Amino acid sequence: MREAAAIATEASLLDIRNLQIRLGRTRGAGLSVLDGVSLTVERGETIGIVGESGCGKSVLSLSILGLLPSAMRIGGGEIWYEGRHPLHAMTDRDIRAFRGKEIAMIFQDPMSSLNHGLTIGYQITETLRLHLGYSRKEARERAVWLLRKVGLPRPESLLREYPHQLSGGMRQRVMIAIAVSCNPGLLIADEPTTALDVTIQAQILDLMRQIREEDGTSILLISHDFGVIADMCDRVLVMYAGQIVESGTVDELFERPLHPYTAGLLRSIPTPAKKNSPLYSIEGHVPALHERGAGCRFASRCAHATERCRTEQPELVAYRGGHAARCFLAEAEGGNQHAAV
Amino acid sequence: MPPSEPLVELNGITKSYAKPVSLFKRQTLRAVDGVSLSVRQGETLGLVGESGCGKSTTGQIAARLLAPSGGKLLYRGEDVTGAGAGALRQALRRRIQYVFQDPYTSLNPRFPIGRLLGEPLKINRLCGRKERQLRVGEMLETIGLDVSYAKRYPHELSGGQRQRIGIARALILNPEFVVLDEPVSALDVSVQAQILNLLKKLQREFSLTYLFISHDLNVIHYMSDKVAVMYLGKIVETADVDSLYSRPLHPYTQALMSFVPADDLRAKREKIILKGDLPNPLAIPAGCPFQTRCAHVHERCLSAAPSLKEASPGHSVSCHLYA
Amino acid sequence: MKRMKSYSLVLGASFVSVLFVVMLISLVYTPHPPNEMNIRERLQAPSVRHWLGTDNFGRDILSRVMVGSQTAFEVGAVSVAIGLLGGFLVGTLAGYMGRWVDELLMRATDALLAFPGILLALLLVSISKPSLFQTMLAIGILSIPSFARVIRSGVLQHKEADYVKAARGLGAGHANLIFVQIAPNIASSVVTTAALSFSTAVLIEAALSYLGLGVQPPDPSWGRMLNEAQSYLAKAPWFTLAPGLLITLTVLGFNLLGDGIRDLRDKKS
Numbered sequence: 016m017r018e019a020a021a022i023a024t025e026a027s028l029l030d031i032r033n034l035q036i037r038l039g040r041t042r043g044a045g046l047s048v049l050d051g052v053s054l055t056v057e058r059g060e061t062i063g064i065v066g067e068s069g070c071g072k073s074v075l076s077l078s079i080l081g082l083l084p085s086a087m088r089i090g091g092g093e094i095w096y097e098g099r100h101p102l103h104a105m106t107d108r109d110i111r112a113f114r115g116k117e118i119a120m121i122f123q124d125p126m127s128s129l130n131h132g133l134t135i136g137y138q139i140t141e142t143l144r145l146h147l148g149y150s151r152k153e154a155r156e157r158a159v160w161l162l163r164k165v166g167l168p169r170p171e172s173l174l175r176e177y178p179h180q181l182s183g184g185m186r187q188r189v190m191i192a193i194a195v196s197c198n199p200g201l202l203i204a205d206e207p208t209t210a211l212d213v214t215i216q217a218q219i220l221d222l223m224r225q226i227r228e229e230d231g232t233s234i235l236l237i238s239h240d241f242g243v244i245a246d247m248c249d250r251v252l253v254m255y256a257g258q259i260v261e262s263g264t265v266d267e268l269f270e271r272p273l274h275p276y277t278a279g280l281l282r283s284i285p286t287p288a289k290k291n292s293p294l295y296s297i298e299g300h301v302p303a304l305h306e307r308g309a310g311c312r313f314a315s316r317c318a319h320a321t322e323r324c325r326t327e328q329p330e331l332v333a334y335r336g337g338h339a340a341r342c343f344l345a346e347a348e349g350g351n352q353h354a355a356v
Numbered sequence: 357m358p359p360s361e362p363l364v365e366l367n368g369i370t371k372s373y374a375k376p377v378s379l380f381k382r383q384t385l386r387a388v389d390g391v392s393l394s395v396r397q398g399e400t401l402g403l404v405g406e407s408g409c410g411k412s413t414t415g416q417i418a419a420r421l422l423a424p425s426g427g428k429l430l431y432r433g434e435d436v437t438g439a440g441a442g443a444l445r446q447a448l449r450r451r452i453q454y455v456f457q458d459p460y461t462s463l464n465p466r467f468p469i470g471r472l473l474g475e476p477l478k479i480n481r482l483c484g485r486k487e488r489q490l491r492v493g494e495m496l497e498t499i500g501l502d503v504s505y506a507k508r509y510p511h512e513l514s515g516g517q518r519q520r521i522g523i524a525r526a527l528i529l530n531p532e533f534v535v536l537d538e539p540v541s542a543l544d545v546s547v548q549a550q551i552l553n554l555l556k557k558l559q560r561e562f563s564l565t566y567l568f569i570s571h572d573l574n575v576i577h578y579m580s581d582k583v584a585v586m587y588l589g590k591i592v593e594t595a596d597v598d599s600l601y602s603r604p605l606h607p608y609t610q611a612l613m614s615f616v617p618a619d620d621l622r623a624k625r626e627k628i629i630l631k632g633d634l635p636n637p638l639a640i641p642a643g644c645p646f647q648t649r650c651a652h653v654h655e656r657c658l659s660a661a662p663s664l665k666e667a668s669p670g671h672s673v674s675c676h677l678y679a
Numbered sequence: 680m681k682r683m684k685s686y687s688l689v690l691g692a693s694f695v696s697v698l699f700v701v702m703l704i705s706l707v708y709t710p711h712p713p714n715e716m717n718i719r720e721r722l723q724a725p726s727v728r729h730w731l732g733t734d735n736f737g738r739d740i741l742s743r744v745m746v747g748s749q750t751a752f753e754v755g756a757v758s759v760a761i762g763l764l765g766g767f768l769v770g771t772l773a774g775y776m777g778r779w780v781d782e783l784l785m786r787a788t789d790a791l792l793a794f795p796g797i798l799l800a801l802l803l804v805s806i807s808k809p810s811l812f813q814t815m816l817a818i819g820i821l822s823i824p825s826f827a828r829v830i831r832s833g834v835l836q837h838k839e840a841d842y843v844k845a846a847r848g849l850g851a852g853h854a855n856l857i858f859v860q861i862a863p864n865i866a867s868s869v870v871t872t873a874a875l876s877f878s879t880a881v882l883i884e885a886a887l888s889y890l891g892l893g894v895q896p897p898d899p900s901w902g903r904m905l906n907e908a909q910s911y912l913a914k915a916p917w918f919t920l921a922p923g924l925l926i927t928l929t930v931l932g933f934n935l936l937g938d939g940i941r942d943l944r945d946k947k948s
Contacts, residue, residue, distance in 0.1 A: 184633055213406065215633070283548070287601060294578070296546055525849075
């Protein structure tokens, strides 16, 4: 599903069209992990992808930079960067020029994404020297500048320290420093604050906002936490079982969710007002890869599922203002309903 | 109406670990530093704090999985801190149980579910095989799983299902007091809701008393009657849940509460973003442990450690601002 | 890559099974009496009557090699049993109790490990009259460190696991924790070590009997046969080939089996 791009003269920063990711190395065969996912990220935008485990959001983020595990491959669709770089078709060698330079990623667990055996200084300067050709001295200076930019104290002595000597929050800041070191146009953040305490989480999100404002970096933020998404993102995509089931602005989604899954998720979040009654929880469980039938993947858990839902696959349809949903019920109502659970 | 005498009481519990820094030097890690808590029968006490604050350690001490370095643990008024071998320990074991955080590592991967659930009964020699099977079947039904699950292995189950097994295992001995250590942190939101509902249902059905440990403020609010906030091994504030969330007194609690979303998740709340990091738990500064991040720090805080004092009925706080 | 892994287990298991069957057969039947000398027929090349030829005393090589397999299996089994038992005691005590007990036991194990295996075996065996039992004992003692290490590391790793804490919280005693809770989780790495130790045992026995210790003449042993054969290498190469090949196949078979089991375990976890 494409946004009405006729007005925009400039190509989107990131344009993913109908991406399919399959499990298995041989052509044609294999289960489908991601099914026809499309999204765009414009310059300066922050797009959120929200979903629970197994929905494919991490796989989506890894596929952009060609970091899929060897068991998976791109089975179809395209990934365009700046309208002219076809990331989906590039060899590993060609994509390397983008990794860490034009597009950078930060991951959930900074302890496993940083090399235990190398100093912080080495890991930051390595990227600078590789991509921007800095000399050792230049790289060191820039590294100090970067560490200061991300709010770390004593940057000079920090260069000599190892990841295990830092706290979780500090490590995540280092990750961010490495990620923005070459001034990327797009920052992909996969659950960047999930492993952190709530007070540190706030600091990290604040830092990301700061970077966004100072450098105009676009952010693709993946999380299962609606609060984080609501805090940071302009537009949100909700994923379920390998597909996008709803997309829209934060306000649209929260005020009037169109898809029953989105509505169900929002209702299950415990908030102070819900204290004295049982929490709403969505019946059933997420279908495993081989359990996905021909019809709507949410049908087995949806209170409003019809025969059509169980046999036919709904398309992702955009309604007024670009708020889209993949649901026959929404189609019937013309996108005017508030999805009930 | 719960009886006024507490079921479980922790008095001045401390737990220290000695960490050898070099051949001759050792540093003491005070994981828990003088914690006093009490829970009444049928109540849920929420224990909230961030990583490294000592809440898990406190929970394990309360469940008698760890021995404290100092202080007393009281059960129904009786001092059970040092209860060593014999009948007392056995009896206590059945009354106090613990649910682990990680549903993936807390179940022996080599045992089928039926065996995992029957293990507590077997170890304590409570009944023969036939009856064990019966009780296991009953328990599976209670937690909403089909009896056929008894033959399956942990790796065949989802995280939510495994956590149910963990809870069931704790309950099969019919305990009175259950310590739940982050029981839903590893689970997705929709599964989390199922587990929380289950926990509440079981509490009503079996008249259980919970010590519920979590870092998630929403979940704590949903489950607890009273809440205690921990920071670096100390309790900094305790109150009943509504008072704590609506009128937090300690600057740390205030910061935490600023992150609790209003019912409208989008509402832009004034978030109090604390500066700095948690200090190294091996080198906690003298005076108030929160001094490095507090916006209201003044001289007294650097030299004298505050103690927990009642600020209003049922609401205590450990801070010089209220001394 | 994946296909290579499955070959290990299949190949290893096949080799070992074939050898085992041959050994069993030799208990009740060999083509010729293994120790029967027939000077007139000495050093004959492989023929229909003697499938692997005859040795310098005219004895049928095939029969001797078959009976030699009994020695190999016996030595392997007994020494692995000794190693396993000793290793289990040391490894469990060290891993479970930790602190000074661990230090003490592990340093002692290291000391044992530091001795060159064959020399130590030689030492032990030459102190008293060389015999099969001495050999098995020596090799068994030598294999204790490998088992001790594997078991200790497994115990250390699982001792702190949540599920063990859970069992402890339910009232399980030390015996239950070690034998019931932890043991099944370290079983497969122990089996792998056992397979590999078996092949080492066979190799050391061959070396010892080559040097004249271990099994005494006229009873056949592969190593001893190699010793006897080496003077006739040019004249009767088949004589060396038979025991040498069998030693190789046995060692290879058990190594592959050990690898295969380890890969199987890795895939499962």
